[in-house]
Amino acid sequence: MEFFSNVAKIMAKYWKVFLVKGVGYTLILTTITVFFGAILGVFICLARMSKSKVLNAISLNLTEIIRGTPMLLQLYVFYFGLPRLFPSIPTFVSVLIGFTINSACYVSEVFRSGIQAVDKGQTEAARSLGLNGRQTMMKIVLPQAIKNILPALGNEFITITKDTSLASTFFVGEVMTSYLIVKGNTFLTMECLFIVAVIYYVMTVILNRLVGRMERRLRTSD
Amino acid sequence: MIKTVDLHKSFIIEGQAEPLHVLKGVSEHIKKGEVVSIIGPSGGGKSTFLRCLNMLEIPEKGHIYFEGVDITAEDVDINLHRQKMGMVFQHFNVFPHLSVAENITLAPVLTKKRTQAEADELAKELLQRVGLYDKWSEHPGRLSGGQKQRLAIVRALAMEPDVMLFDEPTSALDPEMVGEVLDVIKGLVKSGMTSVIVTHEMGFCREVSDRVLFMDGGIIAEEGTPEEVFNHPQNPRTAEFLSKVLY
Numbered sequence: 001m002e003f004f005s006n007v008a009k010i011m012a013k014y015w016k017v018f019l020v021k022g023v024g025y026t027l028i029l030t031t032i033t034v035f036f037g038a039i040l041g042v043f044i045c046l047a048r049m050s051k052s053k054v055l056n057a058i059s060l061n062l063t064e065i066i067r068g069t070p071m072l073l074q075l076y077v078f079y080f081g082l083p084r085l086f087p088s089i090p091t092f093v094s095v096l097i098g099f100t101i102n103s104a105c106y107v108s109e110v111f112r113s114g115i116q117a118v119d120k121g122q123t124e125a126a127r128s129l130g131l132n133g134r135q136t137m138m139k140i141v142l143p144q145a146i147k148n149i150l151p152a153l154g155n156e157f158i159t160i161t162k163d164t165s166l167a168s169t170f171f172v173g174e175v176m177t178s179y180l181i182v183k184g185n186t187f188l189t190m191e192c193l194f195i196v197a198v199i200y201y202v203m204t205v206i207l208n209r210l211v212g213r214m215e216r217r218l219r220t221s222d
Numbered sequence: 223m224i225k226t227v228d229l230h231k232s233f234i235i236e237g238q239a240e241p242l243h244v245l246k247g248v249s250e251h252i253k254k255g256e257v258v259s260i261i262g263p264s265g266g267g268k269s270t271f272l273r274c275l276n277m278l279e280i281p282e283k284g285h286i287y288f289e290g291v292d293i294t295a296e297d298v299d300i301n302l303h304r305q306k307m308g309m310v311f312q313h314f315n316v317f318p319h320l321s322v323a324e325n326i327t328l329a330p331v332l333t334k335k336r337t338q339a340e341a342d343e344l345a346k347e348l349l350q351r352v353g354l355y356d357k358w359s360e361h362p363g364r365l366s367g368g369q370k371q372r373l374a375i376v377r378a379l380a381m382e383p384d385v386m387l388f389d390e391p392t393s394a395l396d397p398e399m400v401g402e403v404l405d406v407i408k409g410l411v412k413s414g415m416t417s418v419i420v421t422h423e424m425g426f427c428r429e430v431s432d433r434v435l436f437m438d439g440g441i442i443a444e445e446g447t448p449e450e451v452f453n454h455p456q457n458p459r460t461a462e463f464l465s466k467v468l469y
Contacts, residue, residue: 124278125315125374129329129381130305139328143319 006191014182018195022178023203029164029174032096034157037103044108049115059108066105072166074098079170092172099160099167107156114148115141147218154211158204165200175199223385223416224252224275229284231270244270245281246440252385252418257411259427259448260420262437263463268420271437272389275418276300276307289384305333308378312390314370316362322349322373323358326380335381348376352406368399372406379410386410388419424467428452436460 011018047059066074078098082089118141126136168176175196183192229248232241244267252258260268273279275286277293277300285294293303317325326348327341336344349355352372362370371391378386391407392400404426411417411430421427427434427448434451436444436459444457455461 119315121311121313121315122317125309125311125317125377126329127301128276128278128304128307128309128311129378130301130303130333131329132301135332139332140317147319 003191003194006188007194010182010186010188010191010195014178014185017178017182018175018199021173022175022196023199025172025174025177026161026164026203029096029099029167029172030157030161033099033103033160033164034107034153036100037107037156037160038153040100040104041107041111044104045111045115048108048112063105063108066102067109071102071163072169074102075166075169091170095167095170095172099164103156103160107153110152110156111145111149114145114152117148118144150218151211151215154207154214158207158211161203161207162200223254223256223289224250224418225287226250226271226274227285227287229271229274229281229286231267231274231279231281244440245274247284248437248440248442249284250435250442252416254384254416255414257417257419257430257432258435259431259433260418260435260437261422261424261427261463262435262443266438267440268437269389272387272418272420275387276304276309278309301333305329305335305381306384308375308381308383308386310371310374310378310386310388310391312393314362314367314374314394316365316370316373316377318362321359321361322354322365325362325373326377329377330380333381341380344380345376348379351409352376366399367395368402371395371399371403375403375406375410385416385418388417388421390420390422392421392423422467424452424464436463438463 044059044063047055048063050056075095075098078094078101079091082094082097122140122144123136126140127133131139164174165176167174168180171177171180179192179196182195183189186192227249229245230243231245232243234241244265246267248267248271250271260272262268270279274281275288277286281294285292287293288303288307291298291303293300317328320328323342323345326345327336327338330336330341330344331338335341346355346358349358352375354369354372354376357365357369357373362373365373375386375391388407392403395403400423404423407417407419408426408430419427419431429448431448433445434448435442436451436455436457438459444451444455444460446456450456451460452464455464
């Protein structure tokens with residue numbers, strides 16, 4: 001019981017650190033990452049599917065390197081590497097860029113598999129009617145691929161929400177950083193971990209519901 | 223109308239050293255107004271030949287002349303020529319995210335052949351002709367196989383093609399739906415549409431064709447009127463094939 005009364009006491013005193021600053025930073029970090037990650041992901045995906053061998057090789061290698069190395073390592077590289085190029089860059093931005101590039105690579109694969117999952121017969125039918133490649137992509141393939149892509153993109157959002165905890169290594173202020181701050185002040189490790197776990201859990205459950213609702217809506221529009 | 227000269231096509235099959243040589247020099251001349259059926263065993267090159275005619279498969283050797291233009295030439299805008307060649311697929315390939323009406327009007331409007339209003343008018347007329355007008359705003363997911371294929375035929379017709387290519391149009395249908403699709407094709411053929419039909423429906427083939435091609439082993443092994451091919455096959459392979467299929 002002492003455990004929960006400690007939890008209550010911590011929340012009474014530090015709720016702003018957890019819920020305002022922590023959750024705020026996590027959501028900002030996640031949203032910006034997914035947004036720019038998706039945009040950058042489109043370009044990586046286009047490069048991957050283009051006929052140009054050079055673009056192909058660049059996007060393939062980038063994707064493989066990012067997917068083949070730990071995210072924490074990549075964040076370290078951006079955290080130490082970017083200030084060498086741009087000395088005045090804030091830590092938050094360096095970490096954000098790291099997340100964005102990482103996410104873009106995963107998202108580009110989501111796009112690619114979503115597009116490739118559209119039946120080849122759809123493309124053939126469109127081309128046989130005399131539509132050009134671009135019209136076929138925009139009017140026939142992409143509208144169908146979106147249904148495969150959006151739910152997967154929602155899951156990426158959930159994954160990133162949890163992965164942003166890695167940013168606490170650089171003390172950027174998201175939920176896991178608030179754990180470090182409050183634990184440092186109170187020395188109540190388990191209680192603080194419990195609070196943080198509940199916060200992450202609630203965030204991902206809510207996101208999960210939203211993704212589920214979106215999936216259902218996409219299915220009924222068939 | 224369509225003339226092919228010495229078409230060759232191979233497919234590279236993963237895990238096999240030798241590419242599969244599907245077409246081994248096919249030369250054929252399909253005339254305006256003619257109805258040509260292609261029959262033969264699976265793997266004989268029927269569908270590949272048909273799909274070469276609108277360059278969905280690109281032959282590695284040979285030429286295809288459509289209305290006098292060599293459409294295998296590098297500098298040809300194939301899209302313009304495809305607009306004049308309708309194609310109907312075995313698996314319908316209707317667009318599931320568009321309504322029945324949009325399926326039909328999309329291509330004429332996008333290719334600037336018609337305005338939306340004109341395309342709607344034509345779609346209405348065509349849908350009435352095949353008995354699907356009441357499905358106007360439905361999505362294809364709610365249609366039966368036979369209805370989907372009729373929609374696919376109408377979609378191709380909306381581009382007002384000079385020739386129609388049918389790639390086994392009834393092979394994926396439940397038996398009780400074959401008739402309704404064949405009836406639509408029959409009506410079309412009787413109206414004088416130049417048609418090339420790959421089919422396993424021998425009775426239908428006999429009834430509608432001006433000329434029958436029997437393809438086997440990547441070549442046209444025999445050709446002639448339905449009477450000649452079905453009743454007096456010259457090639458033993460044709461005779462053997464026909465003796466195996468029921469019609």
